[in-house]
Amino acid sequence: MRYLTAGESHNKGLVAILEGIPAGVSIDENYINFELSLRQGGYGRGDRMKIEKDRVEIISGVRMGYSIGSPISLFIPNNDWQNYKDKYHQQGLEYYTPRPGHGDLPGVLKYNFTECRNVLERASARETAVRVAVGSICQQFLSIFNIKVYSYVLSIGPVKIPPKADDYTKIYQSQFYTLDKDRDEELIELVDRVKRDGDSLGGVVETVIEGLPPGLGNYIQHDLKLDGLLAGEIMAVPSVKGVEFGLGFSGTSLLGSQFHDPIVLKDGVKRLKNNAGGIEGGMSNGEKIVIRSAIKPIPTLLKGMDTINLKNKEKSSTDYQRSDVTVVPAASVVIKNVVAFVIAQQFHLKFGGDHLNDTLKSYNNYLKRIEEIFYG
Ligand SMILES: Cc1cc2nc3c(=O)[nH]c(=O)nc-3n(C[C@H](O)[C@H](O)[C@H](O)COP(=O)(O)O)c2cc1C
Ligand SMILES: C=C(O[C@@H]1CC(C(=O)O)=C[C@@H](OP(=O)(O)O)[C@H]1O)C(=O)O
Secondary structure (H helix, E strand, O other): OEEEEEEOOOOOEEEEEEEOOOEOOEOOHHHHHHHHHHHHOOOOOOOHHHHOOOOOEEEEOEEOOEEOOOOEEEEEEOOOHHHHOOOOOOOOOOOOOOOOOOOHHHHHHHHOOOOOHHHHHHHOHHHHHHHHHHHHHHHHHHHOOOOEEEEEEEEEOOEEOOOOOOHHHHHHHHOOOOOOOOOOHHHHHHHHHHHHOOOOOOEEEEEEEEOOOOOOEOOOOHHHOHHHHHHHHHHOOOOEEEEEEOOHHHHHHOOHHHHOOOEEEOOOEEEOOOOOOOEEOOEEOOOOEEEEEEEOOOOOOOOOOEEEOOOOOOEEEOOOOOOOOOOHHHHHHHHHHHHHHHHHHHHHHHHOOOEHHHHHHHHHHHHHHHHHHHHO
């Protein structure tokens, strides 16, 4: 299973081709659109989100609501194209002040451009919309096997907002940790203050994968390891600067006897705790996979940052049009969906099947074989 995307932030729209979903999977366009709307939300988004109303058009690979095994191609229009179409292919959109933290400077140097427009159009996280569409198809495939992926915000800037017990129902239903006006008052004040100051915020997202069998990924080769594959795909989300599994960095101060998770037989092989975060030796071990991702603050700042103007090579401040102040909630939706892609890919690699029924048969045989190891 693989996918590619194309599209620029202010051009006509975004495209993806997802290959490898077996035939016979029910594909609900409304669910894709629901996930797209979640990605657009979250406190701290900027004015661009008032222009866009992301909806997917499925161009191929689905007939009468079911996948047919052919590549699934997707299109999401950019509404902002209406404001750009007269000037997009003309002079006048040049951007000469590369923003620290964005792709502007390395992109310009790499491609021998004289200004940043070509870089920022594609480096923009606008492209994550179509990755969410891909991932939400993968989620629909995984849900047939009762595998769930969800993400929520743990903190924004210095303010911690870990979900309380009740919140998990909300997370399951909307698959998203919406900010609550009363409970998250401190956070809302923080975002408002930082916005007034012309600055931006990052934060931490947690992602959980539930219902995975043991044995996805592989220990036999470096590029087959599940944690490596997940980390690579998550790190490729714009703004993500760190990924940890289970206890991650905080586990480094523990002794081995405290860190590792004892194995017991209780309705199957289980662990008494999950410090490993569900992955050992590059394979799922049957426990929940728990991942935390660090999201850096947004690079485009109203108050500007020191830079060099590429036109006259003089010291300058970055130019500002508009920007998000924080995208931690939106990033949580993107991360959930890129994770869903990796899990669907690895699941299908292990169990195969051109038609869903073949995948189901192979999966059930595997579960039976594992059960027989312990219960005959
Ligand atoms: C959903 C989402 C929206 C974003 N919105 C903005 C934005 O409005 N302005 C901005 O400068 N960066 C924004 N970013 C972050 C940049 O895209 C990102 O920092 C940049 O592409 C550089 O990549 P890197 O942070 O991975 O190094 C956003 C990121 C995400 C995930
Ligand atoms: C359009 C989206 O995010 C954009 C990502 C982004 C960036 O630099 O990454 C910059 C902003 O775009 P603009 O400069 O047009 O306001 C964000 O709005 C989106 O998430 O759909």
